[in-house]
Amino acid sequence: MKYITPSKKTHLILLVFLFEFFLIFPLSYGSTEENGAKKPSKAFWSVGNTTMFPGKVQIDKEGTTETFNFNPTFSFGLEYPFRETLLIIPELGLNFSGNGRHAAVSRSTFFISTDPGKRFKYFLLHTGIGLHWTFIDGPGGTETLNNGNSSTAFYLPEFTSISSNLTWTHGIGFPLDFMFDQKNAVLKLDSALYNPFDSLKRAVTYRIALQFSFSVEGLPTFFNGD
Amino acid sequence: MFKLKAFSFLFFFVFHIALGHSFTFNNNAAAAFDKDEITVNVNDTDCAGADSGDSNYACNSDFITPQKLLDLTERAINRFWNRIPTTRLNLVRGSLVSKGNTFRRGQLCNESYASGTCTPNTALKVSSDILISCNCHKNNFGDSNVGILGVTIPNNYDGVAIKGSLILINGRHDGFHNLTDNEKINVIGHEIGHALGLGHSPVEDSLMYYSNIGKRDHLGWDDLDGISYLYPSSQPLNLNCGTVSLKSPNDSDSSESNSGPNNTSFFLLSFFSIVFLGFILRYGRRRFF
Numbered sequence: 001m002k003y004i005t006p007s008k009k010t011h012l013i014l015l016v017f018l019f020e021f022f023l024i025f026p027l028s029y030g031s032t033e034e035n036g037a038k039k040p041s042k043a044f045w046s047v048g049n050t051t052m053f054p055g056k057v058q059i060d061k062e063g064t065t066e067t068f069n070f071n072p073t074f075s076f077g078l079e080y081p082f083r084e085t086l087l088i089i090p091e092l093g094l095n096f097s098g099n100g101r102h103a104a105v106s107r108s109t110f111f112i113s114t115d116p117g118k119r120f121k122y123f124l125l126h127t128g129i130g131l132h133w134t135f136i137d138g139p140g141g142t143e144t145l146n147n148g149n150s151s152t153a154f155y156l157p158e159f160t161s162i163s164s165n166l167t168w169t170h171g172i173g174f175p176l177d178f179m180f181d182q183k184n185a186v187l188k189l190d191s192a193l194y195n196p197f198d199s200l201k202r203a204v205t206y207r208i209a210l211q212f213s214f215s216v217e218g219l220p221t222f223f224n225g226d
Numbered sequence: 227m228f229k230l231k232a233f234s235f236l237f238f239f240v241f242h243i244a245l246g247h248s249f250t251f252n253n254n255a256a257a258a259f260d261k262d263e264i265t266v267n268v269n270d271t272d273c274a275g276a277d278s279g280d281s282n283y284a285c286n287s288d289f290i291t292p293q294k295l296l297d298l299t300e301r302a303i304n305r306f307w308n309r310i311p312t313t314r315l316n317l318v319r320g321s322l323v324s325k326g327n328t329f330r331r332g333q334l335c336n337e338s339y340a341s342g343t344c345t346p347n348t349a350l351k352v353s354s355d356i357l358i359s360c361n362c363h364k365n366n367f368g369d370s371n372v373g374i375l376g377v378t379i380p381n382n383y384d385g386v387a388i389k390g391s392l393i394l395i396n397g398r399h400d401g402f403h404n405l406t407d408n409e410k411i412n413v414i415g416h417e418i419g420h421a422l423g424l425g426h427s428p429v430e431d432s433l434m435y436y437s438n439i440g441k442r443d444h445l446g447w448d449d450l451d452g453i454s455y456l457y458p459s460s461q462p463l464n465l466n467c468g469t470v471s472l473k474s475p476n477d478s479d480s481s482e483s484n485s486g487p488n489n490t491s492f493f494l495l496s497f498f499s500i501v502f503l504g505f506i507l508r509y510g511r512r513r514f515f
């Protein structure tokens with residue numbers, strides 16, 4: 001097996017490029033004075049479930065890996081239009097992995113993203129860069145467990161550890177005009193790709209969520225250009 | 227079934243009992259290596275049939291070669307510990323290193339395996355990173371076979387930072403040698419978990435469970451959480467730039483690359499994104515350029 005190890009500099013350059021592209025590029029739109037979109041900005045909240053790292057983790061003695069796991073996810077975000085059908089969608093959210101297998105350890109993930117998106121007739125697509133923070137903490141103390149032929153007290157985690165990961169986010173949203181009284185319910189399917197450049201650490205999460213949008217009076221409309 | 231065994235670094239500490247179901251550590255300070263890239267070396271001493279006349283450290287007539295041990299070690303780190311998305315940790319295949327017979331004959335701890343405590347034997351202190359050696363001392367694995375396949379301790383500390391860890395694989399009895407390659411990889415993987423600072427897990431599907439289970443191809447959640455806790459990733463400041471696999475079609479190790487999103491889905495996602503960005507560029511070019 002052969003490996004190459006790209007330099008950190010390469011990644012930093014790529015990172016700066018991507019941030020410029022995803023963030024600065026749409027912002028620079030708003031600074032021009034030509035005709036902008038007239039659609040109002042919106043806020044939204046969503047509730048759903050995120051499946052963490054399907055295919056990556058063994059969950060029983062037979063070697064089964066998961067395709068779905070239960071992590072309730074809530075998010076809040078904004079939709080800024082900057083052209084007729086183009087949007088920038090900052091979003092922040094939290095998913096709770098709860099207990100289950102980890103009775104003593106709690107695990108949750110906080111995430112932010114600012115994806116550019118495009119509205120089509122029946123759906124909305126977006127992609128961009130996100131940041132995911134994974135919080136893991138435990139109760140401290142010790143736990144006595146088997147150790148060879150005897151048992152030993154092992155130490156439990158005591159503090160909170162935070163992993164931060166850059167992610168490549170993708171998503172599609174289907175407006176559910178027909179289901180709800182209002183036109184602002186959306187079925188969201190999102191995924192976040194961890195470590196896209198590392199073939200071993202690469203992993204995905206996917207989220208299925210219902211999103212409810214509402215107009216916000218006086219929300220700054222950076223991209224309307226007037 | 228044989229049980230895995232690792233001594234934990236327990237002396238000096240007073241315990242109190244608490245219940246929980248989670249990953250644990252083998253030390254009370256959540257000690258971990260203080261660097262992101264850790265090399266796993268293998269002692270080049272050959273155990274098969276060595277010192278057969280000595281009652282203290284006679285080796286079994288069968289044991290895999292150091293080269294084979296190194297190859298299995300690489301498969302263990304790439305099957306397990308290098309696959310965790312939320313860690314900065316990156317384990318690297320090292321090389322065969324000449325440590326002489328000391329590590330083949332020596333005791334891991336000054337006490338016998340049965341004593342339940344461990345004062346590390348300073349003669350086997352590992353100066354840096356992780357060293358794996360086959361070993362045949364009766365005080366590490368029992369005079370007759372009691373089913374211990376490997377023993378591990380971080381035996382070089384600087385405060386709460388682990389500087390070096392030692393893994394000894396049982397060459398005294400034929401238990402390890404008789405395992406399949408897959409099972410050997412799992413045992414080595416488990417011991418590397420201890421070398422990194424993890425204790426045992428009460429959860430059966432974790433690699434750090436104290437006993438070998440039926441089928442093991444991936445880590446369990448507890449293993450992921452334990453390593454993420456000790457070695458959290460800190461992107462974008464510290465990107466996981468570790469291993470980008472360049473596999474040739476006839477790579478004999480291709481069975482190792484089947485977990486997580488595969489390359490096809492990765493490239494589909496990339497393609498989707500590029501097409502989508504094309505849209506944005508196309509719609510936006512009059513204003514942007």
Ligand SMILES: [Zn+2]
Binds near residue numbers: 426434435
């Ligand atoms: Zn163990």
